[in-house]
Amino acid sequence: MEKKHIRVMIAGPNGRMGQEAVKMVLADPQLELVAGIVSPARKDVQGEGTLSGIPLFTSIEEASETVKPDVLVDFTNPHVILEHAISAIRLGVRPVIGTTGLSPDEIEMLDKQCREKGLGAIIAPNFAIGAILMMKFAQEAAKYMPHVEIIELHHDQKLDAPSGTSIKTAELIAESRKELKQGHPDEKEVIDGARGGYYNGFRIHSVRLPGMVAHQEVLFGHVGQTLSIRHDSLNRESFMPGVNLAIKKAMDLDHLVYGLENVLD
Numbered sequence: 001m002e003k004k005h006i007r008v009m010i011a012g013p014n015g016r017m018g019q020e021a022v023k024m025v026l027a028d029p030q031l032e033l034v035a036g037i038v039s040p041a042r043k044d045v046q047g048e049g050t051l052s053g054i055p056l057f058t059s060i061e062e063a064s065e066t067v068k069p070d071v072l073v074d075f076t077n078p079h080v081i082l083e084h085a086i087s088a089i090r091l092g093v094r095p096v097i098g099t100t101g102l103s104p105d106e107i108e109m110l111d112k113q114c115r116e117k118g119l120g121a122i123i124a125p126n127f128a129i130g131a132i133l134m135m136k137f138a139q140e141a142a143k144y145m146p147h148v149e150i151i152e153l154h155h156d157q158k159l160d161a162p163s164g165t166s167i168k169t170a171e172l173i174a175e176s177r178k179e180l181k182q183g184h185p186d187e188k189e190v191i192d193g194a195r196g197g198y199y200n201g202f203r204i205h206s207v208r209l210p211g212m213v214a215h216q217e218v219l220f221g222h223v224g225q226t227l228s229i230r231h232d233s234l235n236r237e238s239f240m241p242g243v244n245l246a247i248k249k250a251m252d253l254d255h256l257v258y259g260l261e262n263v264l265d
């Protein structure tokens with residue numbers, strides 16, 4: 001059977017992730033890049049390089065009416081992602097969201113909207129297969145080694161902290177261990193923030209440095225032993241097989257899925 005042709009629009013096509021997504025979509029004959037959504041500040045910019053000949057829009061509405069996309073791939077920023085997702089769902093365009101920063105309440109609201117319309121959507125805080133495995137292994141380890149801390153390390157242009165990946169990891173860990181107050185009960189932070197962000201009894205630490213891409217270590221401690229589970233994305237190509245899979249899976253879903261691990265076969 002011939003595979004269904006999928007019309008894709010990409011929000012943030014000039015960004016670090018957007019540029020990789022453009023290349024990935026153009027390289028897959030099953031996918032067609034039908035539009036780019038750029039920030040209103042760039043509305044006069046014409047597509048260049050790989051975007052040459054691809055229509056650019058500043059609104060999801062205008063793009064959807066004009067080019068009738070099946071899927072919106074979004075790699076923008078935490079300030080615009082909710083509005084983009086709501087518009088896409090309202091217009092029957094399946095969102096595949098890599099942008100991080102949506103709250104649990106916002107994700108729940110978007111899921112409700114998708115279910116009402118019977119529309120597929122995927123929100124994946126991390127599309128790299130190694131990162132998905134790191135999260136799953138950490139969830140498993142937490143059953144047996146409940147003392148845990150997460151250190152996530154990213155490039156210094158990242159807007160949100162902690163990372164979406166570390167939040168998702170924390171949620172998975174919280175599902176598999178009871179809340180446990182770690183560290184000394186009388187510990188005192190001499191410098192604010194020294195112990196990191198608190199989540200369900202454990203801590204998340206965010207490092208931001210030039211030269212980094214996306215990295216995370218989940219550290220477990222037990223009597224006389226430690227366990228480290230680490231993943232490193234060395235470039236942004238690492239995320240693209242996951243984005244490609246999500247575009248295709250979104251076509252067959254009738255609700256929102258949060259986390260790529262939930263659509264892996």
Ligand SMILES: NC(=O)C1=CN([C@@H]2O[C@H](COP(=O)(O)OP(=O)(O)OC[C@H]3O[C@@H](n4cnc5c(N)ncnc54)[C@H](OP(=O)(O)O)[C@@H]3O)[C@@H](O)[C@H]2O)C=CC1
Nearest residue numbers: 012014015016017037038039075076098099100125126127
């Ligand atoms: N899920 C995953 O696997 C991954 C997720 N991410 C997430 O993806 C997001 C993007 O990351 P990254 O590519 O590094 O960020 P960049 O800052 O490089 O790119 C963001 C792009 O979004 C554009 N943009 C801003 N506002 C709008 C708007 N209103 N409409 C359309 N486009 C807009 C920016 O354009 P302009 O410059 O004109 O403002 C810019 O080109 C982040 O949330 C990051 O955490 C990153 C890596 C992997």
Ligand SMILES: O=C(O)C1=N[C@H](C(=O)O)C[C@H](O)C1
Nearest residue numbers: 100125126158163164165214
């Ligand atoms: O901003 C990034 O770069 C990344 N963001 C995502 C996150 O917040 O987890 C995914 C990956 O870590 C890269």
